[in-house]
Amino acid sequence: MIYTGLDGSKSFSISYSPLRKRWYPTHKQGRRICVVPSDLCFVKMEKAFSKKPSQIRDYYSIEVLEKFGKLPWDVALHGDNIILGVYKNFRSEGCYSVDLEVFSLARVLKLLGVDGYVLDLGRRKTTLVRVEGGLLKSYRVVLRGGDYLSRLINPEDPEEGERLKKEKGLEIKQVYEGLKGILSSLNLEEDVPVLLSGGGANLKGIKDLFKKLIKNPHCEPIYTSAFGASLKFVLKTPYPDFVERELSPQEIKTVGVLLLGGFFLFGFSYFGMERLWSVERLREREKTEFKKLFPNAPTAGIRQQVLSKATREDPFQLTVKLSELSPKLKEGMKIYSFEFSDGSLLVKGEGEESKVREINPKLVKKTPSGTLEFELEIK
Template sequence: MMVYTGVDGKKVFSVKYNPLSRKWSPTSKVGRKICVVPSDLCFVKIEKAFTQKLSQLKGYYQIEISEKFGKVKWDLSLHQGNAIVGVYKNFSVEGCQRVDLELFSLARVLKLLEVDGYVLDLGKRKTTLVRVEDGVLKSYRVLLRGGDYLSSLANPEKPEEGERLKKEKGLELKEVYEGFKKLIDSLNMEEAPVLLSGGGAKLKGIMDFFKKTVENPYCEPTYTSAFGASLAPIVKTPYPDFVQKELSKQELKLLGISFFAGLFVFGFSYFALEKLWSVDRLREVEKAEFKKLFPNAPATALREQVLTKATGEEPFQLTLKLSELSPNLKEGIKIYSIEFSDGTLLIKGEGKEELVRQMKTKMVKRTPLGTLEFELELR
């Protein structure tokens, strides 16, 4: 009998699993610990893989991840032609036999319940939305506003009194209702079943806010993430697991040969480059050559753009949209969020009225300070 324990901060949930019968059930025992990495310390990217060879994909993403995030922990998996990349940072793994990104933990619970829809995790300091389609994570959003934000709306002067009012009246309190509605509106949720998770799931009146909610019979909403992590070795999902794989003798031999060959090439390249070119000079030449071949494309994310052009994939749409966006933004405009989905770029921000009125906005709203909040959409 195996025991797996999901650990989400101070919240712990364990299951016992019989590998012979493949049956599991909750238990009070503590076993192999699988620690949940909070969603605000995670990054997940799901996109069509240009190859089905993991070694080539890892080489490509190693460069991209190191450039964007620096030194972080990351892993990669393949699923139905898509590459699923998971990244996390600033998380201590002491006492953990394994880690699981919170986004994967939450999505795994809907997989278990055989429901396609959303998991809305309402925490104290953040709100996480996960969308699941065909049993797999499709998309996600993380907002750095949660229960504390709603409490501050209930009583801005006295947080403790605001927390009491929030717990007592919930969405019956006008300020809390409007703050919660603003959070949900910013998530752009479509009509679909919703599993409520986290401490905020107990908010009075929250069940009436959604047309269809999903019941999780296995645990309280506050334990959803820990529960999902405890299921990682049991419920089959295609996510990266951050587990160091054991290499065979043949793989170790090939790795040794590759290491010494790579060391030789690296040494030669290092001294050659030191003599001939600096890295900055190489990047300047790289951009110049790219502009010669593709004069109308912005010289950003060169490797990804060249890859899509070389493999016959669609153009790098996000870069094109950002280049279209640039002329629309005037100095003094503040950008709050940039969302890109299904070829559409949605920008939310704020600025002086005379600046915002010059833009072709989708929506504007006056603020108490006299400025205008806006949404700008590029299709």
């Protein structure tokens, strides 16, 4: 099974074996799991007021509608807490599933088995995700990223600023001070390990700003979000997945009635119909009655023979040929095939030489065991 995390134009795919519980990166494309950018998401974690999923969903359906309007949302219960996820202005057509970016980033640290920060430096925004105990603890989003730093270098010509930023990085005073301002607004703690993510992770000199860096051996920083999304159905996490699972009481009742009806029909068809409409029993009865009326006729093509005998026309030709064949066959002979064409019956078989010679076959052939294979034609 192949899953492809898709973060804008960036993608990362893994191939997963559910039986072996193993995965590995692949260049093939599979089921697309689309990343919803962090600035289009709202995630809330709080104490659960109930353990019943139906009550929780009823409560948050009203809260989301009042605060955000009719937006896609989902909620998950994890221990004594709930995790609510909402997103907006994101088209999910062509996506097998969606994953909020903060969940994708947090999932990577869970895979690496490290607690700390994921600092995602994108072009138009910067996202900071904190993970504790392998789960999302908190997150912040600042709508300033790489484009903001480029404009600080050259407000009149951002493209030139972008070129200089890539070439010299934090050696440029405006880039250094601008990035420090972004980190300050995120309240990033200096002694907590950090995984750098996004295109900004490649800025020259940026690693010198952090005391503890986390390494991700699975992908380049620019693919971190897409990589985390590709693990959505592989790495078990308690985040809302925007997949409808719970059935309403009325739906449960309907499903129960359908299942009960299905079992009843199955039982009737398996046991009742076999007794009422057994084809094999009908065939045996046909043979018995046919033998009573026509004891010397072979029981082949019974329906056609009965029809031919019930008419005033000439008897069924195959019946006549089979009747002529019957006295010719000797005990112990094996019949391999019958061919009936243009009023001629060709029989192929095998038997002892002395018995085969008695029936005057059309062709004979000696076998290694000493018997004769023969072809007998009745015209």
